[in-house]
Amino acid sequence: MFGLSGYFANDIAIDLGTANTLIYMQGKGIVLDEPSVVAIQQEGGPSGKKTILAVGAEAKKMLGRTPGSINAIRPMKDGVIADFTITEQMLKQFIKKVNPSRLFASPPRIVICVPCGSTQVERRAIRESALGAGARKVELIEEPMAAAIGAGLPVEEATGSMVVDIGGGTTEVGVISLGGIVYANSVRVGGDKFDESIINYIRRNYGMLIGETTAEEIKKRIGSAFPGAEVREMDVKGRNLAEGIPRSFTISSNEILEALTEPLNQIVSAVKQALEQTPPELGADIAEKGMVLTGGGALLRDLDRLLMEETGLPVIVADDPLTCVVRGSGMAIDKLDKASGIFTND
Amino acid sequence: MSLTEENAAVTTPAPSPGAALRIARELRGWSVEQVAGQLKLSVGQITALEADAFDSLPGNTFVRGFVRNYARLLGLDVQLLQDQLALLLPPERPQAALPRLPQEDGPSFAAGASAPRSLLGILAAVAGLMLGAVLVFWYMQQPSSPEVDAPEASVPLGNLVAVASDASVVAAIDASVPQVVASPASSFALASRPIGVASEPVIVISPASLPGAIGASVPLGHGDLVISAQSDSWVQVLDADGNKLYSGLLKPGAEQVLGGKLPYSLKIGNAPNTRVIFRGKQIDLASSTRAEVATFELK
Numbered sequence: 001m002f003g004l005s006g007y008f009a010n011d012i013a014i015d016l017g018t019a020n021t022l023i024y025m026q027g028k029g030i031v032l033d034e035p036s037v038v039a040i041q042q043e044g045g046p047s048g049k050k051t052i053l054a055v056g057a058e059a060k061k062m063l064g065r066t067p068g069s070i071n072a073i074r075p076m077k078d079g080v081i082a083d084f085t086i087t088e089q090m091l092k093q094f095i096k097k098v099n100p101s102r103l104f105a106s107p108p109r110i111v112i113c114v115p116c117g118s119t120q121v122e123r124r125a126i127r128e129s130a131l132g133a134g135a136r137k138v139e140l141i142e143e144p145m146a147a148a149i150g151a152g153l154p155v156e157e158a159t160g161s162m163v164v165d166i167g168g169g170t171t172e173v174g175v176i177s178l179g180g181i182v183y184a185n186s187v188r189v190g191g192d193k194f195d196e197s198i199i200n201y202i203r204r205n206y207g208m209l210i211g212e213t214t215a216e217e218i219k220k221r222i223g224s225a226f227p228g229a230e231v232r233e234m235d236v237k238g239r240n241l242a243e244g245i246p247r248s249f250t251i252s253s254n255e256i257l258e259a260l261t262e263p264l265n266q267i268v269s270a271v272k273q274a275l276e277q278t279p280p281e282l283g284a285d286i287a288e289k290g291m292v293l294t295g296g297g298a299l300l301r302d303l304d305r306l307l308m309e310e311t312g313l314p315v316i317v318a319d320d321p322l323t324c325v326v327r328g329s330g331m332a333i334d335k336l337d338k339a340s341g342i343f344t345n346d
Numbered sequence: 347m348s349l350t351e352e353n354a355a356v357t358t359p360a361p362s363p364g365a366a367l368r369i370a371r372e373l374r375g376w377s378v379e380q381v382a383g384q385l386k387l388s389v390g391q392i393t394a395l396e397a398d399a400f401d402s403l404p405g406n407t408f409v410r411g412f413v414r415n416y417a418r419l420l421g422l423d424v425q426l427l428q429d430q431l432a433l434l435l436p437p438e439r440p441q442a443a444l445p446r447l448p449q450e451d452g453p454s455f456a457a458g459a460s461a462p463r464s465l466l467g468i469l470a471a472v473a474g475l476m477l478g479a480v481l482v483f484w485y486m487q488q489p490s491s492p493e494v495d496a497p498e499a500s501v502p503l504g505n506l507v508a509v510a511s512d513a514s515v516v517a518a519i520d521a522s523v524p525q526v527v528a529s530p531a532s533s534f535a536l537a538s539r540p541i542g543v544a545s546e547p548v549i550v551i552s553p554a555s556l557p558g559a560i561g562a563s564v565p566l567g568h569g570d571l572v573i574s575a576q577s578d579s580w581v582q583v584l585d586a587d588g589n590k591l592y593s594g595l596l597k598p599g600a601e602q603v604l605g606g607k608l609p610y611s612l613k614i615g616n617a618p619n620t621r622v623i624f625r626g627k628q629i630d631l632a633s634s635t636r637a638e639v640a641t642f643e644l645k
Binding site: 003093151152153154155288289291304308311313314315316317320 | 384385387388404405406409410411412415447644
């Protein structure tokens, strides 16, 4: 009556991503967007007490720059939990940040999204982690569904919609119709793989070692998925492997394109595979409307152009692709009380 | 002529997004087919975009995406076109992205738990707490033996009867107010009290003794004996069984109406100043008086 429980608990939706964690709160919108990084301080040797020094953006600054006693960790890998305890602690900190404990407040219900390719064990880990972080109830939603809802696709209509969500750890390809997933596939390629490919390319071709943060910076500034008319260049500093001394060198967008070829090909293959598996009626709908790119990977320059050329279909990038998944999960909160097929039962 | 046209073009308001795209395409000398091939769209979709005919396109999300791609291809300001487009596109259906289920008719827990609903929740909680506090306070204030009031409240109307000795009964009784029984024809009035109601005052007005309505504690039985005093007089009346009908000091002007099982044994301390009326007749006390104390029996 009067939504009393609604007052006492603010239900939240979480996009627990490999790169970033976003939290959407009912009635407030996106209240948190922080990197999924935790900095842990180890006191007095390996068996000493561990304390959380920082989470989120503050911890990300420490990545690769920590002394021996501090360890900056990314507890998510390939879209799933790599370190259960740290993930739980990180979630707890984030939830505390956006939902400070109040008198009479009951724990929030949480909608949390999982990669469609994650195993039952991985889903259970995410669910347990959220419960351990103080959730009253946890519902899981598959990322392609959340991304499609967040991108504003007509998921409930009897028409096929295709969404490609390129996250930090995984790329999810989904075909959705009538409120359900017709086809979904997940490949463990995403922003992190792009960074890794850039690091490997530079080490192989320049004999230089760069860090993850530098690789990400290169990707954002001159990264490209399709050869363009303009060639951009960037000065990069790294350690020369032969000399062991930090050196500076210049790298061009064409070289980064070459570096990214392998992970990009995996994404293209996943999309083509999805199109092959899509029933012809839905395929016709997709041919007319095209596919929608969401996630941070969609911001890679000319990725839509690459997919357009490879598939011959229209490809559009969603508005605000970084937040599509969490916005979609947030909209799904309204469905928590209803018998809705948008949540997974695993 | 061409100058005039140029002036007209300059002074006209900014073209719609579709017109801007078409003008930019024509300036580059591209055909609709060429653009359609680049964007992997159909010629019809490009034509619809240029004509601002958004109804024939799949939906707002796709229209925005198509315009963004088209503008980028032509090297136009994407953000400017998007802003113009936002004014032209029809409003999106609320919750268009979510399946509408029949169960949604019921009260929704989570939907739009916004400030007004929260406020109502707070008010309801505060009101509930206050109501609880009032109830507890009221319960604490209750007397521990509520039976004092209970019989009075439950006295039925018919239990209260007023009887006059000469059969003139005047009984208009309200259970909740003191009763007034008037018997104008008789010299005295007898009032019968309901059993169990001891504290309720009954006023008997007798013309013989007026003025001076007397509050009397009336015993059981027939009220056929009336004792009145002109000055202080000690009186004791016993019935046949030796029960004390009355024993006490009658004050001047006071009158005692008594009744019980005959015969009565009377002892009157100040006989010369006491008047005894038995069954309507005044009794002569002088014959049984010795040193102002009268002791006698009435049958």
